[in-house]
Amino acid sequence: MTTIEDVARLAGLSRTTVSRVINNHPYVSKGKKKQVLDAMDKLGYVPNSAARSLRNQRTGVIAVLIPRVMNPFFSQLIEILETAASEKDYQLIICQTQYSKKKELAYLNLLKTRQVDGVILTSMANEWKTIAPFLEYGPIILCNEYDEQASVPMVFIDQFEAGYSATKHLIEQGHERIAYCCGKYTSNVADAREEGFKKALAEANLPFLEEYAFRSAFQSADGKQVFYDIQEMIEKPTAIFTGSDELAAGIISEAKKKGWRIPEDLAVVGFDNQMITELMDPMITTIHQPLEEMGSKAIAVILEKIHTKNYSHKEIHQFYMNLIVRESTVARKLVSL
Numbered sequence: 001m002t003t004i005e006d007v008a009r010l011a012g013l014s015r016t017t018v019s020r021v022i023n024n025h026p027y028v029s030k031g032k033k034k035q036v037l038d039a040m041d042k043l044g045y046v047p048n049s050a051a052r053s054l055r056n057q058r059t060g061v062i063a064v065l066i067p068r069v070m071n072p073f074f075s076q077l078i079e080i081l082e083t084a085a086s087e088k089d090y091q092l093i094i095c096q097t098q099y100s101k102k103k104e105l106a107y108l109n110l111l112k113t114r115q116v117d118g119v120i121l122t123s124m125a126n127e128w129k130t131i132a133p134f135l136e137y138g139p140i141i142l143c144n145e146y147d148e149q150a151s152v153p154m155v156f157i158d159q160f161e162a163g164y165s166a167t168k169h170l171i172e173q174g175h176e177r178i179a180y181c182c183g184k185y186t187s188n189v190a191d192a193r194e195e196g197f198k199k200a201l202a203e204a205n206l207p208f209l210e211e212y213a214f215r216s217a218f219q220s221a222d223g224k225q226v227f228y229d230i231q232e233m234i235e236k237p238t239a240i241f242t243g244s245d246e247l248a249a250g251i252i253s254e255a256k257k258k259g260w261r262i263p264e265d266l267a268v269v270g271f272d273n274q275m276i277t278e279l280m281d282p283m284i285t286t287i288h289q290p291l292e293e294m295g296s297k298a299i300a301v302i303l304e305k306i307h308t309k310n311y312s313h314k315e316i317h318q319f320y321m322n323l324i325v326r327e328s329t330v331a332r333k334l335v336s337l
Helices: 004-011 015-022 030-043 050-054 072-086 101-112 128-136 159-172 187-203 220-231 245-257 291-308
Strands: 061-066 091-096 118-121 140-143 153-157 178-181 239-242 267-269 286-288 315-319 322-324
Touching: 004 015, 004 030, 015 030, 061 072, 061 101, 072 091, 072 245, 072 291, 091 101, 101 118, 101 128, 118 291, 128 140, 140 291, 153 159, 153 291, 159 178, 159 187, 159 239, 159 267, 159 286, 159 322, 178 187, 178 220, 220 239, 220 245, 239 245, 245 267, 291 315
Parallel strands: 061 091, 061 118, 118 140, 140 153, 153 315, 178 239, 239 267
Antiparallel strands: 286 322
């Protein structure tokens, strides 16, 4: 099997120089680069697909950073992104950050080392000022995430309006003690939803109670714990707006085990309109995000940036959300009317 030493020997150059050419190091002369490429062609040496991309400076790969692979929302988004990318002869690599700042920066280094052509951030653990320097090496766009400070394209729904609409719906059902449940690590998204939640309460002259805010909940198990926290309260909320259908399902399943009626004892709103919303009994009222359109737009935008090399340019691509009312907030006989 041909090795990098074989390439170096045929090219008459050092192994270090060959490595620099393969990794697209900026300080290699055109002459030496040609010697290495010619030697690689003669020997048929293709290291991790790098040789095929050296001449056009592209890898044909896009990195997608997501917080949790197991979250159904992000799994669905990945599938949509992959389909759209594949149609344009691009591949995706999926990078799970688990909301870790360190992991996020490590994956962004793939852009710096020219291992990917661009990065799609579906959530942000670091502040934008920490991420921005990576634009020197290639395009970054936000999909599902939003940051006012970011000077890149952003594809998202109005999270403020989503929080407002969900809470207003609960108020219209007669609820006055309404809890809020979301994962705080996705701070920009969560903050916008919480502000929408607070606005709806304020318009109805209802107080925002800090004890009704659960800000470290991400998955079904967290939802179950939220229910137990509510159960221990003296003055319990009668409704809750959650940050995901996964959370909502965890709350509902545990509440039913303890004999609570949904929505009579506790009304629950989810987020994302995942398949689980229609599989639960009762079916879950939720916020629908147009993922097909968002995913297709995200791929179209990042490919345009890859080809034009116009990396640092703020663009807003905002999509409409809508509230889907089901049985977890409105009694079954009323839903059917």
